[in-house]
Amino acid sequence: MLLRAFFITLLSSLLFASISVAGSDTSQKPVLTIYTYDAFAAEWGPAPLLKSGFEKQCDCTINFVAADSSIGALRKVQLEGTTTKADIVLGLDTSLVGQANALDLFAPHNVDVSALNVPNDWASDNFIPFDYGYLAMIYNKELLPDPPGSFTELAANPSDLKIVIQDPRSSTPGLGLVLWMQAAYGEKSADLWAEIAPSVITMTRGWSEAYALFLDGEADMVLSYTTSPAYHKIVESDDRFAAALFEEGQYTQIEVAGILQSSPNKQLAQDFLKYLISPEAQKIIPTTNWMYPVANIELPPKFAQLPIPQTKLLLDDEQVNESSSTWIAQMLAAFQ
Amino acid sequence: MKAPAHGLRKCSQLFNRRKIINQRLTRKFVGIFFALLVGGLMIAIFAVLIFSPQPANSNALTPDIAHLIRMSLIQAALSTAISLIVGIALAWSLNRLRFWGRSIIISLLATAIVAPGLVIALGLISVWGRAGWIADFADLFAFNWPGGIFGLFGIVLAHTVLNGAFAAHLLLARLSAIPAQKLKLAQSLVLAPWQRFAILDWPAISSALPSLASIIFLLTFTSFPIVLLLGGGPSNQTLEVAIYSAVRLDFDLKTAAMLALVQLGICVAIILPTLGSTQNFSNSGNTSSHHWPDRGIVKFIQIAILIIAIFGFTSPLLAVLQKGLGPEFFETITRPSFIKAAQNSLILGTISAAITLFVAIRIAMTMAITRSKIAKAVFVTPIFAYLVMPSVVLSLGFFIGSRNLGISNAVAAPMVLIIANVLLALPFVYAMIAPAIKSIHSRYDKQARALNLSGFKRWQLVERPLLGREIGLALALTFSFSLGDLGVISLFGTAEFSTLPWQMFRAMGAYRNNDAATIAAIMLLISMAVFLILPSLFNRSVKIAEN
Known part of the structure; x- marks a missing residue:
């Protein structure tokens, strides 16, 4: 009986350890938390490349937190309200933007998006477009x-x-x-x-x-x-x-990202959004998220044939x- | 001189009786504690959602609840009836027939119910669909197979494959536990096959039917991905889809909780009579060694049933294996993310299995000594009610609840995952364990008490050896169940943590259908191995204990 209890405790602590690894970072660097959908954060999605790309230039840590879907990421922020750890919600699409705006959770991004190539010149004060299809x-x-x-x-x-x-x-x-x-x-x-x-x-x-x-x-x-x-x-x-x-x-369908009003790292968040629409980051999008980039970059040949x-x-x-x-x-x- | 000795004896008798009463009370209250925990958690989840401060959505979708309930009832009743009939027929045939590979077939049968429903449904489509095996076979004869698997037919077929095989597996265990003496006696009386079924088989299986029927009904009433995948459109949908959309689309938590309560209410009303029913369960213990086959036309019918059932049940599983064991197999399974996910799944499965079994045994022991039908219903209903708990409601309840308690996500996520696994596997394990424990109690309780056996010693000497096969089966079932559907912790944001089912869904969501097929095949192989190994392992240790 004791042996079994010991075994269970051992295994559960292992499990605890492997789950909580994600959130533990002891360094003093600022942490930018981005809620997104699972496919975006997956090992073959854009998140790992974007993370390493931005961390090279920001002296910060990016923490992508995956919800099961983009709508799930928004619901998580709604549930957490002003105590949310998220600075940015990334991956909402145009069918959700109206609802997200009505929630009064997002702050104006103040990023110049005029040079971007977005269908129907879609624009919004609170959300910047980063890819579309x-x-x-x-x-x-x-x-x-x-x-x-x-x-x-x-x-x-x-x-x-x-x-x-x-x-x-x-x-x-x-x-x-x-x-x-x-x-x-x-x-x-x-x-x-x-x-x-x-x-x-x-x-x-x-x-x-x-x-x-x-x-x-x-x-x-x-x-x-x-x-x-x-x-x-x-x-x-x-x-x-x-x-x-x-x-x-x-x-x-245009995918967008927005900064939350409750974020204490607004400047850093804005820097990330600028990076997200830079040619360097946009090159990652087509063959990881399989969508069109918003920056004017050269597409992979087979992508350009579509x-x-x-x-x-x-x-x-x-x-x-x-x-x-x-x-x-x-x-x-x-x-x- | 006489008086003090008499007094001393009386004193020690009294002391002994008190000790026994104490131990009986412990036996009772540990179980009641767990039962209350299970029930209380459910109430807490609903309370959290109903009293959540989220405003109601004014332009929410209003589902046609009456229609959804009607469709759910029709579909679930059909699925349950057909699953049980198929299960009984197959268990009956397997009990009589002996052939090479029989034990592999039996463990294959149990695998279907623990595999993700989506995997089985896709396997079914690869067999029955317009581009499936049957269509290919029909092509050889220039016959055009329409492949009309979508609709009520498809839903009932999928549910029968998932649950009928499980029913057959459980019922076969009941049949093979019929004591050899009874069989020999009946054989010497030359009972006709139908008499044998009515006198020996039916009493053995009928005690397991109410809880089995309840489980299947609840599972099919709330089945969601299968109904959407095979249902062919909104006309065949269930209440579960309305609950899901109330959360996802409208974010109207109160409506979602109310709809879930409606679903719960209907299901409880339907299964309640079966839970309180007294079961005249009389057999337990190990496979009886005596084999008594039927002959003539009856044997022919049994062989026919077996062949049809083996095709029906194993073909979707074989389709999953065939798709998954392709050229990319080794590339997929050597990927670090896969190995990590497999590790997590195995750890998760082991912990969940141990806890579930422990809780199920404690509650079953308490229920075995509880006489009041009302008390039984109050304690047992919540266990089964988790089968109809929509996963979105469960996950929201846990998320909001742990936030209200101030528990950080990183701490809450693993606990919630294990608790959810335990709650979802508990009804199955309970249904397996409870009848056996009850029969052990009614047969051996008096002797055990006369021998002053109690506590752990009694468990080691009485219950543990007699429960061998049930324990093995229950562990195999929970283990495979708990390989880790992470839906319940999707809100906790633990992207680094992954399990096999999660890796499969991820791969499917990123065009990587070959990877997904490989992972599905591996999960099936793990479940099959576990069902093949664990029950025989526990049965063997029992035999050693007996010698």
């Missing part, structure tokens, strides 16, 4: 030589063409699709949803599950980003995948915050 239906060119070129073509397609999308209540691209349809069709989007519904095999909880179904051949198209084929081209040397550009245009949409749709942040619940409800009703 366009939602798109991805398909396999060998299996689907003639993909639909618009939502109406998709709706008119024979029922054996199957697509997989994400649930707008649990997934960021899923919500983006609702906004996309709204931006393209406004009042008429509910009708179009009803016409598209038979082609949808399922609405998954997150992007991962949907993409896995697509790669397994269960769906002909999956909702993802125009930049997804770049991953397959560059990492897997696989040219089979492509994004179907729609006549209505593609919906734009088609750019003619029409870049984007709804107003405030409008999204006010009406997205209604639009989601309309979409779900069309599927019942």
Whole structure:
């Protein structure tokens, strides 16, 4: 019995040690804490490179704290209120900016972003954009030589063409699709949803599950980003995948970062945001986060070959915050 | 001269009785303490959310609760009924048949329920989907397999694979515990196969059915990733998705807590009658050595059931292995991040398994000597209620609660992780252990008391040897369960800490589906190994103890 108790204590202290390593830094350097989403902070994401890059020039320590998603990072700050350790929240996208602004948690960044190359010249006092992408239906060119070129073509397609999308209540691209349809069709989007519904095999909880179904051949198209084929081209040397550009245009998703009002390190935080949009940091983005950089830098060749949409749709942040619940409800009703 | 000796004897008798009463009280109160802890924690979690200062969201989504409840009920009832029928049929067949590889098949059966649901669901799609094995096979005969796995059919199929195999595994253990004397007696009476089922088998398995049915019902009622993955859209969704979106999309914690309470209320109302039911459980102990096969048409039916079930249950697992054991296997498993995650998972699994087993045994011992049905229901219901606790509610409750108590994230995260693992595995372990402990109590309590056995000594001599197989199974189950779904500590921000399931989800979220497949395959292999090794290890030590 005693032996067992000893064993358990030993193991739990091991576990404690391995979990708490993350937060322990005894040096006197200032610590900049950045809340972000898990994929950004992962070993193959941009965070490790950004951390070492900025620490070389700042005499500080960067502490990336990963939440399960960008919305999770925002919720964490909301729960912690003014006692939060976070200085920066990084990775919110334009569908959340309206809500984040309304919370009155973020401070103006005061960084000059006029030189940046951002779709539709999107700008905000509290948030700086650091990368962007366009939602798109991805398909396999060998299996689907003639993909639909618009939502109406998709709706008119024979029922054996199957697509997989994400649930707008649990997934960021899923919500983006609702906004996309709204931006393209406004009042008429509910009708179009009803016409598209038979082609949808399922609405998954997150992007991962949907993409896995697509790669397994269960769906002909999956909702993802125009930049997804770049991953397959560059990492897997696989040219089979492509994004179907729609006549209505593609919906734009811009990822942003903002400084919290409660941060005691505002100057340092501002320096980091300046670094984040510098060419040096922006070079990291395309092949780690698989999104377009906002600085005018040269793209990797295979990234540069990707088609750019003619029409870049984007709804107003405030409008999204006010009406997205209604639009989601309309979409779900069309599927019942 | 007579009187003082008599007085002395009386005195020592009294003393002994008091000692025994004391030990009986300890036996009772340790269990009650744990049961209250489990129940109290649940109340605390709800209180924390309902009284949180977060303002309600004015333009929140209003879910169609009636529809969601109706769909959840239909789906869960179907899934439970089919899982149980399949489980009974398979356990019956496996009990009668002997063949090479039988023990591997049996441990494979238990693996499904502990694997992440998503892994099994994807494995199922690789078999039944339009690009799956069956479709490939149908192609050979120029037949077009539609692969219509999405919808209610897909959900029930996935739930049957996950839970039916687990049911079969548990019920088989009950059947093989039927004492050899009983079998020999019945054999000498030449019982027909159906009489044998009704007289010997049914009493052995029926005692395990209520808690098994409750567990399966609760699991399927709240199943979330599987329902979304295979459900084919909003018309088949469950209440869980509304709770998730209330937190994630609207950040309306009160509504989320209320919806979770509705879910809890419905489930408790449904399972409550099964928890209070007295179980006439009569067999425990080790596999009986006596084998009595059926013959003729019955044997043919059993073989048919076995073949279908083996295909149905093992094909999704084999699909996961086939995908995962590809050329990148060694590259993936030699990566430092993988090794670290595997270490964490193994440590986490070991700690959680030990604690869960300890708590389950203590509560089960108390319940074995509790006569009041109401008291039983009060203590046991919370244990099962954690099965319907939405993980977002659990994780928010722990996060806000530990902040209110002023515990730092780094300290709270490992504790919360272990507590959550224990709470989620406890219902399974309890359902496995409790009937056995109850039967041991009713058979040996008087003798143990007559021999003045109590405390640890009694445990060593009475319960421990008789519980051998159950302990092995329970440890294997909790261990595999607790390889570490980190969802519950996602708010604590511990990016450096990773476990195998977490590495898998990470890889899937970054286009690295081959890595994810490898990790899924390794988790399956670990679970299989544990289910193969642990129960036989404990059974063997029991046999040594007996000799």
